[in-house]
Amino acid sequence: MAYDEYVPVLLNCRGRSCLIIGGGKVAERKALTLLNAGASVHIVSPVLRSEALQHLAKSKVLQWTDRKYRPNDLDGAFLVHAATDDSQLNMKIAEDADSLGILANVASNGEAGTFIYPTVMRRGRLTLAISTSGAGPKVSHDIRERLEEQFGPEYEDYLDLLYRMRSMIREEVESAEVRRRLLDKVYRMDVLSEIRRGGYVPWNSDKIKLWIENNQEE
Numbered sequence: 001m002a003y004d005e006y007v008p009v010l011l012n013c014r015g016r017s018c019l020i021i022g023g024g025k026v027a028e029r030k031a032l033t034l035l036n037a038g039a040s041v042h043i044v045s046p047v048l049r050s051e052a053l054q055h056l057a058k059s060k061v062l063q064w065t066d067r068k069y070r071p072n073d074l075d076g077a078f079l080v081h082a083a084t085d086d087s088q089l090n091m092k093i094a095e096d097a098d099s100l101g102i103l104a105n106v107a108s109n110g111e112a113g114t115f116i117y118p119t120v121m122r123r124g125r126l127t128l129a130i131s132t133s134g135a136g137p138k139v140s141h142d143i144r145e146r147l148e149e150q151f152g153p154e155y156e157d158y159l160d161l162l163y164r165m166r167s168m169i170r171e172e173v174e175s176a177e178v179r180r181r182l183l184d185k186v187y188r189m190d191v192l193s194e195i196r197r198g199g200y201v202p203w204n205s206d207k208i209k210l211w212i213e214n215n216q217e218e
């Protein structure tokens with residue numbers, strides 16, 4: 001059967017205005033994802049059925065407008081979640097958003113929106129995102145659990161070091177050829193095993209600088 005092939009991207013939502021219509025279980029899950037990413041979250045819903053959302057609204061971690069959806073709620077939004085328990089309304093919200101060029105996720109019918117969520121596993125900067133393109137999110141969940149065993153917490157320290165080394169090489173080494181040589185060596189370093197064995201001490205800037213100086217030759 002034909003289906004849409006989604007384009008996987010990682011969105012930077014920090015400081016961006018993200019709207020959620022509805023205040024139930026799905027709204028809660030999406031709000032927490034967005035808040036963790038530093039987004040500015042606005043919920044429009046006559047009631048907040050989720051207790052977590054009630055606390056977040058009370059403490060002003062997110063903005064709550066306690067009434068039903070109106071089309072002008074979309075003004076200025078970067079993206080919107082149509083997460084009410086009224087699937088006709090969710091479709092209408094997605095249409096309104098699309099006509100304004102605003103990204104829309106539809107909880108009751110993923111295919112009607114412009115984006116869907118994968119299930120996500122994080123290890124610091126490592127993000128593994130798994131999706132069945134709407135076939136059955138439980139399968140994505142089960143695959144994530146298997147990957148969690150395969151990719152341990154050591155990736156966080158490892159990618160932190162990799163990030164700092166790559167940044168410093170890009171900043172400090174002018175020759176593209178030397179940069180390439182250094183990066184080859186960085187990727188070949190077996191820091192992961194060292195972290196797994198225990199006793200790894202995160203490298204400071206001096207140690208990274210010294211390593212860069214000493215590894216420029218073939």
Ligand SMILES: C[C@@]1(CC(=O)O)c2cc3[nH]c(cc4nc(cc5[nH]c(cc(n2)[C@H]1CCC(=O)O)[C@@](C)(CC(=O)O)[C@@H]5CCC(=O)O)C(CC(=O)O)=C4CCC(=O)O)c(CCC(=O)O)c3CC(=O)O
Pocket residue numbers: 029030033105106107108109110111115116117118119120130131132133134135136137138140141144
């Ligand atoms: C298309 C998509 C759109 C989107 O939400 O972006 C979508 C749509 C729908 N989900 C439905 C049901 C459930 N969704 C979950 C859970 C998750 N759903 C997520 C993503 C997606 N769900 C996108 C596709 C992702 C993919 O294909 O991989 C996860 C991965 C991420 C997240 O939500 O953050 C998160 C798991 C996090 C984790 O545990 O790892 C559970 C389980 C639970 O609640 O615990 C159930 C009940 C069990 C069941 O029905 O399978 C229904 C039917 C509603 C109805 O019956 O009315 C629809 C509507 C439809 O199918 O179109």
Ligand SMILES: NC(=O)C1=CN([C@@H]2O[C@H](COP(=O)(O)OP(=O)(O)OC[C@H]3O[C@@H](n4cnc5c(N)ncnc54)[C@H](O)[C@@H]3O)[C@@H](O)[C@H]2O)C=CC1
Pocket residue numbers: 021022023024025026027044045046047048049067068069083084085086087089106107108109
């Ligand atoms: N995408 C996903 O992962 C999942 C999607 N679903 C679907 O998502 C829908 C929502 O699920 P839940 O969050 O569990 O529902 P829920 O019943 O917990 O919450 C629905 C919320 O929508 C609000 N609402 C109703 N009419 C509104 C309006 N006119 N304007 C603004 N808000 C309005 C209600 O006040 C309530 O806060 C379900 O109907 C189901 O089809 C369900 C489970 C998972």
